[in-house]
Amino acid sequence: MGLIEGKSMELKTPYYVIHKEELDSNFKKLKDAMEKHWGNYIVGYSYKTNALPWVIKHFDTLGCYAEVVSEDEYNLAKLIGVQKNSIIYNGPIKTKDTFIEALENGCIVNIDSQREIEWLDEVEKAKRTVGIRINFDIEKMCPGQSQCAEEGGRFGFCYENGELSKVVRKLQEKNVKISGIHLHTSSKSRGLDIYRAIAEMACKVQEEFRFDLAFIDVGGGFFGGLSTKPQFDEYLSLMEDILSKHFNKERTKLIVEPGMAVIGAPISYVTTVVDVKDTEFNRFVVTDGTRTSIDPLMTKSSYFHTYERHSDKERIPKQVICGYTCMEHDRLFTAINEPELSVGDKIIYDKVGAYTMCLTPLFIKYFPDVYVEENDELKIVRNAWKPEQYVMNSMI
Ligand SMILES: Cc1ncc(COP(=O)(O)O)c(C=O)c1O
Structure with a gap:
């Protein structure tokens, strides 16, 4: 994630971030191959x-x-x-x-x-x-x-x-x-x-x-x-x-x-832990992201992800990472034997640029912010949708 570390702590999550240099250098490889062959x-x-x-x-x-x-x-x-x-x-x-x-x-x-x-x-x-x-x-x-x-x-x-x-x-x-x-x-x-x-x-x-x-x-x-x-x-x-x-x-x-x-590869999705709760069966880690934003067809069983934690914690056997929707299957992954997550920690999903934003439903919450990361700067390129955008073309 490079630059996002640190900076991401200040931004309101969830959001997508487009890593422009990664996008451009990957695209150049395609152009070079087309040129050569x-x-x-x-x-x-x-x-x-x-x-x-x-x-x-x-x-x-x-x-x-x-x-x-x-x-x-x-x-x-x-x-x-x-x-x-x-x-x-x-x-x-x-x-x-x-x-x-x-x-x-x-x-x-x-x-x-x-x-x-x-x-x-x-x-x-x-x-x-x-x-x-x-x-x-x-x-x-x-x-x-x-x-x-x-x-x-x-x-x-x-x-x-x-x-x-x-x-x-x-x-x-x-x-x-x-x-x-x-x-x-x-x-x-x-x-x-x-x-x-x-x-x-x-x-x-x-x-x-x-x-x-x-x-x-x-x-x-x-x-x-x-x-x-x-x-x-x-x-x-x-x-x-x-x-x-x-x-x-x-x-x-x-x-x-x-x-x-x-x-696909140059886009990440940044989320924050908002609650942690224990039940008879599980430790649930609730985040402000959702599976529908990185896997709208709900077909994947694992995601490239990294953490940004506020402090180092002891490992615990099982944590089920969940999204914000009220669907039971909005469970992103299970962390086995990993340091305990607490409120405010970040979970960042990488390589989520393809068939995600375009298929995300307007379910419960609307589209999130999108930033572009370039030269150690983050620039907003889409403001999150609010109810004003949601009702835009409707007659009330
Ligand atoms: C006609 C056509 N071109 C290009 C694409 C892009 O495919 P991909 O995103 O897998 O590169 C698709 C995807 O379905 C397609 O139907």
Whole structure:
């Protein structure tokens, strides 16, 4: 936590803190890997992963495109000043108006539904250029690693059952230019095998359809900022080896759409112990944070965490660390044989920047403060929501 030690004692908890230098140095590693292994590339920052306004603006200033999947995200990108053609518009729930506007503004639009094919008729002829999201059997290529196993993913047009061929034919009949292929695949493993499969699939599609592609979009889903996991250089080196056999680097851009890999690691969540109570079964340590702020889907069983204690205490066998909500399962972790925690001590959760802030419910308390840490300074970039913000768009 570096600088936060000491300073955090003065701030009202709970709050998130974005470690800007860590974010920037990790992002530089991604850019360096893209530069080294493909040269001709675009990084699209995945809004869904964390669309805090400071975060999306920062990735814009780092030169990223905005990767968006809804009308709201599309309009948010425009609102924060993203250039009108620097948006990658994905997913099956685009709206017709924004779909047409995005194409007419020269955005990268990856189609993912039949209705978009119909909407193309209403797009200016010269602007009918799309990428196609491809659905393929990644479980077969990487057994046990894909997110949906034998049930298969639900995004894109299926290669194996001929749906992709039908869509390609339909687009060709309409004189729509197919400028790219999009192969994002969420996986359990985030492993190198997944990107080997994606690159091999891109080559297979290319061999079969002989497109003249301006881009291959391999999506997000990478690890990043964790020394024990695959590094950007490894993912990119592997994909370069495979893709360069079928694609020309100068002609075809490589697009990545990281979320977790660039915003997961550099964010922490700081909480304070507000009460300690004993029951027949447990010592409960109640904090002013909540599991819903670091694990909104309640799927994890452990969290990276550190403590800042006011004083050293004796170890005690078991302390159950709890959050502020009135849900029994708002229990974050159990500290076994650790020094006793007391009121005022801090518990800091690290690497909690992805799929946290954006999924936190407005349950019991509203959104917390967010700070950015840079050059030993903390700057507030979001004030905690109060009832005034909560009622903002309601009629009372
Ligand atoms: C199309 C697309 N791109 C990028 C991402 C970002 O993935 P991650 O945050 O795992 O990097 C997702 C996540 O679901 C996605 O669906």
